[in-house]
Amino acid sequence: MPSSAAAATELARIAASFGRLFYVRSRANAWPDRVAVTRGKRTDFCVGDEVDVRLIGADQAVIESLRPRRTALQRSDRWRSKLLAANVDQAGIVVAGDPPFSEALLMRMLIALESAGIGAALIANKSDLVEAARAIAGRIATYRALGYEVFEIAAGARPREARERLGPWLAGRTTLLIGQSGMGKSTLVNTLVPDADLRTQAISAALSSGRHTTTFSRMFDVPDEVARDARIVDTPGFQSFGLAHLSESQRMHAMREFVPLLGRCRFNNCRHHDEPGCAIREAASRGEIDALRYRLYLRIEDDAD
Numbered sequence: 001m002p003s004s005a006a007a008a009t010e011l012a013r014i015a016a017s018f019g020r021l022f023y024v025r026s027r028a029n030a031w032p033d034r035v036a037v038t039r040g041k042r043t044d045f046c047v048g049d050e051v052d053v054r055l056i057g058a059d060q061a062v063i064e065s066l067r068p069r070r071t072a073l074q075r076s077d078r079w080r081s082k083l084l085a086a087n088v089d090q091a092g093i094v095v096a097g098d099p100p101f102s103e104a105l106l107m108r109m110l111i112a113l114e115s116a117g118i119g120a121a122l123i124a125n126k127s128d129l130v131e132a133a134r135a136i137a138g139r140i141a142t143y144r145a146l147g148y149e150v151f152e153i154a155a156g157a158r159p160r161e162a163r164e165r166l167g168p169w170l171a172g173r174t175t176l177l178i179g180q181s182g183m184g185k186s187t188l189v190n191t192l193v194p195d196a197d198l199r200t201q202a203i204s205a206a207l208s209s210g211r212h213t214t215t216f217s218r219m220f221d222v223p224d225e226v227a228r229d230a231r232i233v234d235t236p237g238f239q240s241f242g243l244a245h246l247s248e249s250q251r252m253h254a255m256r257e258f259v260p261l262l263g264r265c266r267f268n269n270c271r272h273h274d275e276p277g278c279a280i281r282e283a284a285s286r287g288e289i290d291a292l293r294y295r296l297y298l299r300i301e302d303d304a305d
Contacts, residue, residue, distance in 0.1 A: 008054065009052040009053060009054050009064050009065075010026065010027075010028070010030065010031075010052070010053055010054075010055065011026075011027040011028070011050060011051075011052060011053075011067075012024040012025060012026055012027060012036070012050070012051055012052075012053045012061070013025050013027055013048065013049070013050055013051075013219070014036075014045055014046065014047050014048065014049045014050075014051060014219075015033060015047065015203070015218060015219040016047060016203045016207065016216060016217065016218035016219065017045065017046055017047055017216060017217060018207045018216040019043070020037065020038065020041070020043050021035060021036075021037065021207045022035070022036045022037070022038070022045060022063065023035060023036070023203050023206060023207060023218070024036040024051065024053055024061055024063070025219075027050070031055065032059070033203075033206075034055075034059045034060055034061050034206075035059065035060055035061070035206050035207060036051075036053055036060070036061040036062060036063050037060075037061075037062055037063070038062070038063045039062065039063070039064065044083065045063065045066065045083075046072070046083035046084065046085055046086050046217070047084075047085050047086070047217045047218065047219050047233050048085045048086040048087040048088055048174065048219065048233060049066060049067070049069065049086045049087065050066075050067040050087060051063045051064075051065065051066055051067065052064045052065045052067070069086045069087055070086075070087050071086065071087060071088055071089075071116055071117055071118050072085075072086045072087075072116060073085050073086075073088070073091070073112060073113065073116050073118060073176065074112070074116075074245055075112060075238075075241050075242050075243070075245075076242045076243070076244040076245040077242040077244050078244055081242075081244070081245050084176070084178070084217060084235055085176045085217060085233045085235070087174065088118060088174045088175065088176040088233060089118075089119075089173040089174050089175065090118060090119045090120065090121065090169075090173055090174075090175050090176070091109075091113050091118050091119070091120045091121070091175065091176040091177070091178060092120070092121050092122075092123045092151075092166075092175055092176070092177050092178075093106060093109050093110070093113075093120060093121070093122055093123065093178055093179055094123045094125055094177060094178070094179030094183040094184065094185040094188060095122055095123070095124055095125070095136070095140075095179065095183055096124065096125045096126040096129075096132070096136075096182070096183045096184055097126060097129060097131075097132030097133050097134075097135050097136040098126055098129050098132035099182050100132075100135065100136065101136065101179075101180060101183060102180055103139060103292065103293075103296060104296050104299065104300075105180050105238065105239075105240070105241055106122075107293065107296050107297070107300070108241040108242075108243055108300065109178055109238075109241055110148075110254070111243060111246070111251055111254040111255070111300070112241065112243060112246070112254075114253075114254035114256070115246050115250045115251070115253075115254050118176070120148060121148060121149040121150065121151060121169065122140065122143055122144075122148055122149070122150045122151070123150075123151045123153060123166070123177075123179075123188065124136070124140055124150055124151065124152045124153070125153055125154065125155055125183055125184040125185075125187075125188060126154060126155075126156070126157075126183075126184055127152045127153060127154045128154035128156075128157040128158065133152070139292075140152075142290050142292075142293070146256050146257060147256065149169070151165050151166060151169070153165055153166065153188075155184055155187045155188040155191045156184060156187045156191075159191040162188065162191050162192075163191060163192065163226050166192065166227070167226050167227040168227070170192070170222060170226070170227035170230040170232070171227040171228050171229065171230050172227075172228065172229045172230065173230060173231075174219075174230075174231040174232075174233065175230070175231070175232050175233070176232075176233045176235065177189065177232055177233065177234055177235065178235050178238065179237060179238070180237055180238050180239060181237030181238070181239060182237065183237070185234070185237060186234075189220070189232065189234045192220075192222055192226055192227075192232060193220045193221075193222055193223065193226075193232065194223070196220055196234070199218075199220060200218060203218055216236070217233060217234065217235045217236070218233070218234055219231055219232070219233045219234075220232050220233075220234065243300065243304070244304070248271070248301065248304065251297075251300065251301070251304070252272075255293070255297055257283075257289040257290065257293070258272075258280055258289070258297075261279045261280050261283055261289075262280075264279035265277055265278050265279045265280070266278070271301065272297075272298070273298060273301075280294070281294070
């Protein structure tokens with residue numbers, strides 16, 4: 001516990017955020033999780049942030065300051081941006097064949113993660129649905145060929161196998177789980193953290209968020225029997241993922257297959273659309289880079305314009 005001095009603070013980690021309310025956890029396990037507010041109207045904190053807090057009473061705290069972030073992931077449009085998580089070591093993007101995942105959305109997530117310096121893997125869920133899994137196998141192979149690790153699991157049908165596959169990858173790390181709605185991410189979270197629903201209800205009650213329990217991000221400690229010293233950050237399912245906070249150069253360099261070709265175009269300011277002598281467009285036409293990813297990249301750039 002802190003001293004009686006008014007200025008005494010303790011180091012905590014934000015375990016959930018909802019509007020201007022936060023759920024903080026002692027980094028030294030010195031006190032139970034509690035609700036925290038910020039000074040003034042500041043809201044630029046997110047799950048995973050390490051913060052200095054001043055304890056108030058038995059169950060509340062005030063966030064006094066933010067520690068430097070190692071990593072931070074955000075999404076944005078022309079009008080606003082939203083921080084999703086900070087200080088994560090890696091991310092797992094959950095995809096599936098039923099319903100079919102959106103590759104355009106997957107690419108946007110990967111571009112944001114690459115630009116943020118956060119390593120990503122694909123978690124291909126619902127592998128027990130044989131026909132659906134077969135339908136996306138070719139696209140999954142494309143990402144494996146680009147160097148992304150792929151875990152093919154069935155969190156609902158084969159939970160024990162899913163835990164065994166993912167456990168070593170999760171161990172010792174803080175992992176962000178993201179994906180579009182309908183991919184089975186909630187089932188996966190409950191497979192990795194069996195009491196996740198109860199913990200979410202407790203956080204929701206503390207934050208008085210009631211029916212909004214699916215609309216905020218939260219961090220869970222993974223049980224040691226699944227993965228030692230592991231944490232996952234669960235996020236709401238996405239239907240869109242804006243990249244307005246990234247420059248054209250950042251988006252371009254986040255395309256792994258583009259990087260070896262950058263600088264080889266005829267024009268230094270080539271945007272890789274229909275300019276003559278574009279090395280990337282020509283590589284796509286020859287089948288040396290994936291044509292669908294190239295077309296989706298052009299769509300992303302058109303949206304940015």
